[in-house]
Amino acid sequence: MGKIYRQPSELSSNYDFIVVGAGNAGAVVAARLAENPAFKVLVIEAGLSDNEEGSDVLRMPFLAGRASGTKFDWNYKTTAQEGLGSRVVEFPRGFVVGGCSNINNLVYIRGPKNDFDRLAEVSGDPGWSWSALDKYAKMNESHVQAWNGNDGEYDPTAHGHGPLKTSLVAEPSELDQRVKEASKQLKNEFPWKHDLNSGDCLGLGWIHTTVGDGQRSSSSTAFLNPALEARDNIDLLLSTHVTRLAPTEVGGVDFRVVETAQTANGISTKITAKKEVILCAGAIGTPQILQLSGIGPKAVLDRAGVAQLVDLPDVGQHLQDQPFIFYQWRANAPTLASHLRDPANLSSAMAEYAKSKTGFAAGAARYNTIAFLRLQEAEMTRLLEGARDPAAGPDSAHFLWMFVNTFVPNPGQSPPTEGDWISVSAVLQSPTSSGSVDIVSYSAFDHPAINPAFLSTAFDIGTMISAFKTIHKFFSAPAWTGFFGEPSDEVAALINDAAIEAYIRKYATTIRHPVSTARISRADEDAGVVGPDLKVKKVQGLRVVDGSVLPFASAGFPQAQIYILAERAAALIKETWA
Template identity: 35%
Template sequence: MLSLLLLAVCASQAHAALFESPTSELLNTTYDIIIIGAGAGGAVMANRLTEDAGTRVLLIEAGGSDFMNLNISVPGLSSTLTHSKFDWNITTTPQIGLNNRTVAYPRGFVLGGSTATNQMIFCRGTKDDWNRFANVSGDDGWSWEKLIPFIVKVDNMTAPTDGHNTTGQFNPAIHNNSGVVDISVPGVSLAIDQRGLNASQELSSEFPFNLDYNSGNTVGFSWTQSTIHNGHRVTSATSYLAQAFNRSNLDILVNTRVTKLVPVGKVSGKPDLRGVQFAQFANGTVHTLHAAKEVILSAGSVKSPHILMLSGIGDSKHLKSFNITPLVDLPVIGKNLQDHVFLGNPWLVNANFTLDDVHRNATLSAEQLELWKVNGSGFLGLPPTNQFNWLRTNSSVFSSLNTTDPSAGPTSANFELIISDNFASKRVALPATGRFLSIVSNLISPTSRGNISLASADPFDLPLVNPNLLGTDVDLAIMRSAVRAARSFIAAPAWADYVVSEFGAFGEAQTDEELNAYIRDQSDTVDHPIGTIPLGLGSKGALESDLTLKGTVGLRVVDASAFPFIPSGHTQGPTYILAERAAALVRASLSQRPHGV
């Protein structure tokens, strides 16, 4: 169904048109720009390009339009979205680093894409992350300093839901209050918050307080910043698209999959890929539209390379094995997949209440939902964590393995410790009794590289997804150091009368060998795939520095697949920032072209 917001906007005199199917009106319209995918990248592009009233844009989304669904809007219900109608329902190939287990690989399937299904943490990335992107691409425009104008275009720092004094929780001087995406610090205080602060003070040399991890330097203990406003999830649909809905030069087509890109000719010997084929059902009618100026591929790190391979762009040997005629031989397509690794580490605690009570007690959960419906308050309006640590692994770990630090530099963490007021695991169900504190260790700077490959030439078959989680000894060593750091943090005096004991398999893993077995058995994905169509010079890069696809004309890629290295932070923020600069690059390019070209 259509959201109330969309219906309200579309009641105005000038508005975007939303199509549930390809009508004759849509098929007979000439679009300057066709955008594929309505996640962070695609929504930014749709918004910024339609600011020019003379540019007509079509946005095609595979999922539906129900982006204001209750399960999406309530932050505390985010766990219900995996394997729902809002998920592509991808499962990985067996992961060697996880004892050959397969894991669910959630990707958003609705207007808003994965911003509608993620855990809402907002990170910009670090100075070293962006400067490394600039170096790899040969374009200083991707450096931290040059990106600051685009960073603040995203950023709209808002008051927390409960209106508390936020002094000491972030640095207002580095934030904007007129950007597009509403961001806030946690809107409900938890009993463990003060203990976390005290532990940071007691162990300040190891866990130094960092007033604002979005300063460009993440390292230390910080309060989280999340895409939550008044207790409601903020997505690219409720932010960027909500603004663009007011413009008559935007059309949105949902419930429609792009099956391939088709050349409309050649320019200087390169295929001009401004043709887009799409259908709503397997074996259904296939339609084709040609963009007058550009196609923007923003289908995400899984689907963007999938669409390119179906179009004959990728490793020619792989394509030929599925009887797909190669159009452009770009072996790097799909080959640079990187992701963060999730591991929940639980302690049994001496507490009268933790968020486990909400998760376990249906009556209490229903009461909290009713409270949320009134004004967004209560525990269901919280992000998954109020506080976290971003930390670097001791250099001796890397020297012992005869390797170098894989992070982008000293402002970037090797791992993250997420402090959770509940039992946090993707492998083990919440125990029937007991209250818990978890420190989720997140491998932030992995060395493992995976891939996306074809399962068949049928565009309605999902591709094979192999993130190669914990695929190297280096990654395993970083995770061991992360678990030990979590134990050091909980050993602070601040937790002495609160923590009872380590719980379950976590408590049994003490030696390196035991930790290795525990980590491999209990780890999962953090759902941050990137890098499958990377920026970069030479054969390691699929994209030029302006995000145009090498060997082609008329096509850019604007999503997390463009990152050559995974940002040392949660990925929605960097994707918004990347898209803001991409939009400026496209608009500058369009303004330089002769009329009608």
């Protein structure tokens, strides 16, 4: 068995690979590398074990997302966002083995073929295309039945045989059935798609979730923990920050030395990788560590008091994230709003789950259907004003909706105390705004300045306004007859573009999909941070494998894309050192 350590001083000094971060990507890369018994792998995780006290909040599907703001969260905040009325927004990231795969909202949707084909084009490597990555997607994930044996509507050929388990809704609600029927009635504008993981996801369909056997399936449960249990060539170090990466020689550019500490004033320990350091700390942690190591834009490093060792201006820049917001309507049919208001129903669900991992709490029952949609051509032309379409291609969405079978308040709103309600979340899927992640000091224990620059372009706010107005067109289908009551008071007041814009800027927040802070580019380009093989440019011994390398906001959900990215990255690393 692999060993789990809580003190750097207990470690062996003999590791071929050091994987920094045990999140979505890091757990996969480490587990796959450990399949070769000749490799000795160390994983360093700043956060907690996924078996820590209180970890039920990570595993129970009904509690998905509730770990935000707890000890399992880095508890980051953004800088004041001008596009959101100068609000500071909470920015959850997983501070736990499994990373965000253990605290996210479970959605597993790979996105359209366009998105991966654009990645291949931007990187100059056809190995990142949809068709080339198909085998990695299928070795990563497998479809399983929901807790009640329901297989759902899906395409078996789009799914594989991997350890990550995904499933569909156990018990579709009346809201879900009406969404599907309305889609079929308005099929030219809102087509129904059989399986949103098939590469064709422009339209509406069922949400696939990372749930199997009645509990969350994550990078730790599917990959890292099984590897630690089965192999003796992989170790995990917990509760330890990587404070910087250092050259093996003074003045050199071989960054295989990893410096760690457990507190801001604690003892510093150095560990050297024989083959590679693989940085998997995510779209916030990865640029922070690179900048602390003297790799990045000089102005940022100078302000933080860090000497620049390698000039890579794109490190921490081009941050893209996707803002979203909720709209609410009364329903003339039972929804979860009234069901959840009765404590007896919640107690019953929890008791059943504790006994058998079945029932309401064993699935993501609030949200089951989703829509990926594009702007109308004339509207897109007007908003872009001659600029390039930010979507990956003609089959990629500009915005999406998720249909939620209860009242979901935006930050600052209060839920009603009576009645049945549904909500629709609108997400800006292809933003043109971009920001930055910049260190503010030379300490790894000081959070960096996170500035997604939400809604800072006319295209972005215009697309969000259009997303709301398009909802009314969808709700005009005959399938909705008799279902709706009145909208919430605030939604009822959204009678013109100015009112809609004010509502969006007042309430929008992050859907937690940051990318692009160490983005991929062609090997011969000066721009970018990593080349097509994910090796950091201008240095040796260092790769990045996480969402930071994705060059644009995901047209699907980044969780799924990062899993696939990590599978191919592990194969590339194995091939390099075979």
